[in-house]
Amino acid sequence: MASRKRSSASAASDAPNPKAPCPCGSGRRYKHCHGSGYAPPVTRPFEGLPGEADWVALRELVPAATAKLRTTDGKDVTLASVLPGGAPALVRASGEIVLGVQLQASSDDVSRDLGTALAAALEAPAGAPVDPGPVGAAGSSGPRLQDLLDATAPLEVTVHEDFGFWLEGVEPGAAAQAGLKQANEAILPTVRLEGLEAAYWVRPSNERAHLRWVRPEPEEKLLDALARLRASGEILLGEGTRYAGAFRAHGLVVPVWDLPADVPAADWAAPAAAFQQRLEQALASTEPLTADERRARAGLLSRQITLR
Template structure:
């Protein structure tokens, strides 16, 4: 192949890629941005109700983490519409991909799935253009029973559903702060917190906490005291250790490993206290207070362990 032909092929690929502007923070500006990120990356089985405007009409739908066979959307025979955040679409703007799936559920006959996300362009609306109402209220599920209608549960469907349900990671919200979730992966347990702030500022605030020894996730005093017997703690660890953070959808998600023997709710009070400490550290960063040498080293350590998901 000659240089001209290769250049022509490269130009076509560039043109296709340029059709949709890249959105590093696709849910920015939406009410409940961190909830959208959580449903995209860290929640196994969850739904939330949406209201949206399209083609001069008002519509409702449910956003889900996953749909059968990784479908992008579904219009059930009972009229319920779904879109999935974890369908694998990738135009460069996840908000536009999900909006395209949402529109497709309106145009799809009841009882039919939206198997793949429709192609999008720079003219395709984004979720920010369609959604109405407040931040979606996320509902966690033990499994994927919300996929089906009761009269659809034949033997084959029941077997498939049972298999999917067995793979669900146990996940519990910590309601003292927004978008913080306890989860069990194998034999170990973690708390993951989706932060709504600028990545660099959030990383600096975490580094400031770490350098001061204030980044541990403590269990609430009430829960800890209930487990004491004769002044002893019976081998239960009171603090969760900050492992690091990952970056996704333009936001930072720090992760703590916590005691696998403790109840998830026992960390809720400590999560609230940690949130207060983090907010204070963030405010000091935003005020221009420079990082100390120890804080810069802590920041370098956090950054070196960061991974970016999608």
């Protein structure tokens, strides 16, 4: 009995304090994380996929866009920003598989939600509805995108002016045409800046435009670099621009600039490329932040929000 008591006491002493931060690094208390059997959300669901930053952009920023994917067994798949009704996937009569990244519901692992939908689409016959089950349900055991997609195939995004790609290869009825018209009316003009990864110009009104740029760098390193540029006055993209702040989405930081609405999107590619060079130099710096840079960093952090 004494031996059992000592063993029980030893096991109890080895367990983390329920009120202490969980050892997994989620930031939650242990009792609300692994101590409760709860699996913390996957912070970067698209990590390891080619074009992670563009995956985040298609999920959160871009209204109408497509890209080509390839599965590990060589099958071609079309990735779409969103499908009619928020459907997770469809198989056209031609056999083309289309996967929608913007889902109506999602779990704590978006990659598993999308992987589950893709796996169901790969098994569905041409022209048949895709039924992946309750996508977004907690505790799903379906595959992740990283299990199904060829990681050597680059992600090349095509931004569309409307959702006409929904009806490619089909004869739409009146209801489908009406739904397409309604969806098209809600689209904000969006352009992916040429030569830059995941940099998207958008004009929400005739008075203003924005550049929203999903960055692949680790958050702390990126914040240090942006602080250096903010303190030196090099964070702007040119006359009439303003650094508006940033948000986090799926583990990546998305800086946002306000831009004059009357300047065409293509004209911002060169200023953005110049900023990219300044940012790379700031990222390479190993010097401690100065007092002005620390104040700039605190200001940047105060203007940052989390979407996911």
